[in-house]
Amino acid sequence: MTEHSVVIVGGGPTGLMLDAELTLAGVDVAIVERRPNQELAGSRAGGLHSRTIEVFDMRGIADRFLSEGQTAQIVGFNLVRLDMSDFPTRHPYGLALFQNRIERILADWVAELGVNILRDREVTGFTQDDNGVDVEVSDGSSLRAQYVVGCDGGRSMVRKTAGIDFPGSDATTSWMLAEVETTEEPAWGLRQDQSGTHAIGKGDGGHARIVLTEREVKSGIEPSLRELSDALTEIYGTDFGVHNPIWLSRFTDMTRQAATYRDRRVLLAGDAAHVHPPIGGQGLNIGVQDAVNLGWKLGQVVKGISPPSLLDTYHAERHPVAARVLKNTMGQSVLRQTDDHTKALGDFIAELLGVDEARKRVAAEMSGLGIHYDLGEGHPLLGRRMPDLDLTTPHGSVRVFTLMHHARPVLIHFAERGDIDITPWHDRVESIDAKYEGPWELPVIGAVHAPHAVLIRPDGYVAWVGDRSTSGPGEALTKWFGSPRG
Numbered sequence: 001m002t003e004h005s006v007v008i009v010g011g012g013p014t015g016l017m018l019d020a021e022l023t024l025a026g027v028d029v030a031i032v033e034r035r036p037n038q039e040l041a042g043s044r045a046g047g048l049h050s051r052t053i054e055v056f057d058m059r060g061i062a063d064r065f066l067s068e069g070q071t072a073q074i075v076g077f078n079l080v081r082l083d084m085s086d087f088p089t090r091h092p093y094g095l096a097l098f099q100n101r102i103e104r105i106l107a108d109w110v111a112e113l114g115v116n117i118l119r120d121r122e123v124t125g126f127t128q129d130d131n132g133v134d135v136e137v138s139d140g141s142s143l144r145a146q147y148v149v150g151c152d153g154g155r156s157m158v159r160k161t162a163g164i165d166f167p168g169s170d171a172t173t174s175w176m177l178a179e180v181e182t183t184e185e186p187a188w189g190l191r192q193d194q195s196g197t198h199a200i201g202k203g204d205g206g207h208a209r210i211v212l213t214e215r216e217v218k219s220g221i222e223p224s225l226r227e228l229s230d231a232l233t234e235i236y237g238t239d240f241g242v243h244n245p246i247w248l249s250r251f252t253d254m255t256r257q258a259a260t261y262r263d264r265r266v267l268l269a270g271d272a273a274h275v276h277p278p279i280g281g282q283g284l285n286i287g288v289q290d291a292v293n294l295g296w297k298l299g300q301v302v303k304g305i306s307p308p309s310l311l312d313t314y315h316a317e318r319h320p321v322a323a324r325v326l327k328n329t330m331g332q333s334v335l336r337q338t339d340d341h342t343k344a345l346g347d348f349i350a351e352l353l354g355v356d357e358a359r360k361r362v363a364a365e366m367s368g369l370g371i372h373y374d375l376g377e378g379h380p381l382l383g384r385r386m387p388d389l390d391l392t393t394p395h396g397s398v399r400v401f402t403l404m405h406h407a408r409p410v411l412i413h414f415a416e417r418g419d420i421d422i423t424p425w426h427d428r429v430e431s432i433d434a435k436y437e438g439p440w441e442l443p444v445i446g447a448v449h450a451p452h453a454v455l456i457r458p459d460g461y462v463a464w465v466g467d468r469s470t471s472g473p474g475e476a477l478t479k480w481f482g483s484p485r486g
Ligand SMILES: Cc1cc2nc3c(=O)[nH]c(=O)nc-3n(C[C@H](O)[C@H](O)[C@H](O)COP(=O)(O)OP(=O)(O)OC[C@H]3O[C@@H](n4cnc5c(N)ncnc54)[C@H](O)[C@@H]3O)c2cc1C
Pocket: 009, 010, 011, 012, 013, 014, 015, 032, 033, 034, 035, 043, 044, 045, 046, 047, 099, 121, 122, 123, 124, 151, 152, 153, 154, 157, 177, 249, 250, 251, 269, 270, 271, 272, 278, 280, 281, 282, 283, 284, 285, 286, 287
């Protein structure tokens, strides 16, 4: 039996990101992945939102994605575009880039970090005891790990085997998706009829990318070319001569969320923990961000720096984020209906989104920039993303995100250190003196007063703010990065 500190089940975007985070934390980790390589059938996610681009920037890999995709104002609510070009971030946009390319870039990065991916086999079961988890693999081998993380997608075997409830609602609508060749010029763009909204867009190499709302709810099985042809004929009066499908797929508005993200030594992340319709393109993004929230915490627990209870903050912080995404996608799927009443509601919402504050709030939520973990009362930065400021340090100029490349916590002092002494944590926390002259501005909130010091967690969220009214960072350092040493 081979031992690893952590076994990740599933090497999609969430599993790959978690793997990288654990590797950066110095943890021995293995991924078991069913697919023989990173190839993906179908296009699935079509892009990255601003906060995910920031997260990649914090690890020094944002340019790999930006150089392959197209930046654009992609945030929207019910087909209303929400321009966020005035947001205080280095990336006030989204990135149009299909999931197969996102996964390939992530897989290349993970390979550079030297990660162990056990491909072309699947995890078939596991049992956990007080000290670890025994994992059964389809090639007949077994693995032993301190922790197992299910990043194995919406039908998660890990979630089911752990007996974790997955409450929510079944599908009420399904959509057929396809990328195909056509002999006739398709009717490009959107079309609405009594069954809903349909769309035909241009894919690579002149292919048509088709999304059709189905008249009857179907799920599970992939549609056939015949079904696609029949549905097109019903909606458009012709099937445009569809042939040679690159892929055919289907998605529904099924909306469910794991009741808990942790059962003792088993954790869930990404689609294994939450499924919802892909409206708004948020699924891949929140999966990657689950991984970044969990990675450093799990790393500290397996290294004995922090107690296992630190892992409960993963559920406490990430469950509400996905719950909001479930809510906004449920709301938007209802608004996809094309009857006059729903259209009237949609028009009314569109008007409201024209109000600047509403635009900012919804865009911040959909892009992930508005995330606020409840870390208690205090300075507005507490529990929010640290902005990527241009700092001047005794060693030269540096961006805050550059300081985060190694996924280690950082304490930045903007004023005299006074009585701040982090010597007992110096093996775990970087400490740096810096000057910053510019404005402090947060999405939606606007300008905030400059702090004397900030403690930034490896996931880029502020764990403690030093200003006139706060005591030292000792309590926050112990809570997040373990007991003082020495
Ligand atoms: C049609 C469609 C359109 C979408 N559009 C968007 C979008 O625009 N934007 C967006 O952000 N998201 C979108 N999504 C959602 C996005 O694709 C998912 O949220 C994302 O793939 C989740 O990543 P994940 O790693 O959590 O799970 P997955 O991508 O499902 O990865 C799970 C991995 O686990 C592996 N696996 C499963 N079981 C086992 C096992 N027992 N043993 C070993 N390996 C296993 C699978 O092979 C797979 O590689 C869309 C999804 C669909 C279906």
